[in-house]
Amino acid sequence: MSEKEIDDVSGVATTGHEWDGIKELNNPLPRWWVWTFYATIIWALGYTIAYPAWPMISSATRGVLGYSSRGDIRAALDAAEAAKGDYVAAVSQKSVSEILADDKLREFATAAGAAAFKVNCVQCHGSGATGSPGYPNLNDDEWLWGGKPEDIYKTISHGVRFAADDATRISEMPAFGAILDTAQIRQAAAHVASLSGTPSNAEAAAAGAAVFAANCASCHGADGKGNREFGAPNLTDAIWLYGSGEAAIAAQIRAPHHGVMPAWTARLGDTAVKELAVYVYSLGGGE
Known part of the structure; x- marks a missing residue:
């Protein structure tokens, strides 16, 4: 049996491995580090058993605890819906002017209206509601049918020259x-x-x-x-x-242009239209 080679500088035995004259010292890892490493392996195995982890063809293992991040998100969304339920009910029962007079309702309706505007209105009026050729700027003080809260509500609700709504806003300039x-x-x-x-x-x-x-x-x-x-x-x-x-x-x-705007109540419901009216009014061009 050959004796272990001892490094002259460190006094530590070598492993026998050498690369370009550089010898590897046999310095084992500290035992606490080794046992910690083993513990993380055991922890990882336990985690993959307890929680969804291993990928399968169309899904993943569900885990013995049945946890789901999607379930957490769904619960959070349901809680948010429940929390705003009272506000939605209040908006549905009040006029636009009454909503504007209530600080909490106005704040809620403005935020909800801003979201609805981004989905339904920016295509014509622009993301900043500044309009474009043929589509009015909603930030200025020029309102064809009035810029008071209820005027804005009626225009959004029934649209402009929208044939499917009998109460739509109509103005026809002769050619x-x-x-x-x-x-x-x-x-x-x-x-x-x-x-x-x-x-x-x-x-x-x-x-x-x-x-x-x-x-x-x-x-x-x-x-x-x-x-x-x-x-x-x-x-x-x-x-x-x-x-x-x-x-x-x-x-x-x-040969005058005659633009058309949909009647949004039929598409979004009266509550969303009120929220839109509050948001548009909040842009600063309302009267």
């Missing part, structure tokens, strides 16, 4: 291309542009005043400030849904 000649349309457009201080042809605008009085004032008012009863927009505030400038205004006079 004046079939009523006025090209020169009159150009003059009317110049006059409308001048009402908001938008650059326009002064001579055409002066002539367009008479065209406007004869054809447009009945809905938009003699001063051009609109009429919410008809959903006729204010033409003096420089807020344009389909573009500003004489050319864009003339195009709208000639």
Whole structure:
């Protein structure tokens, strides 16, 4: 039996392994570390028996304790639903104005409305509700049918020019291309542009005043400030849904666009519509 080689520097026996002149010392791991390692193995085996762990074809072993993280999440969601149940019931029973008058209900409805807005409304009005060409900005003070809480609620509830809802908001501007000649349309457009201080042809605008009085004032008012009863927009505030400038205004006079918004009560229910109305009102453009 050969004697163990002892390292001259450390005084520790070597294992007999050597690489490029470097010898491996036979320094066993501390016993406490070894027993801890064995304990973690035993713990891991016990864990895989107690909890879901081993993958199978379509699922995993369930574990003797029957624990499920999905079950925990389901329970948490059920608890959250139960917690907000009282708030949902209160929102369903109150008007939008009453909800806004209650601090806790307003906070709850605003948060719920923001979530509903992200799912149903951002496609047209944008994530910040600032709108885009053809889709109104909900942050400003321009409201075709009024910006009071109940006005907003009715517009969301019944939609705009939505044929399936008998109470929908309706405003139809005639296609004046079939009523006025090209020169009159150009003059009317110049006059409308001048009402908001938008650059326009002064001579055409002066002539367009008479065209406007004869054809447009009945809905938009003699001063051009609109009429919410008809959903006729204010033409003096420089807020344009389909573009500003004489050319864009003339195009709208000639063959007007008529946007459509769904009646959301039929899709989301009255409670969600109230929450949406509270959220839209909270954006700051409400009256």
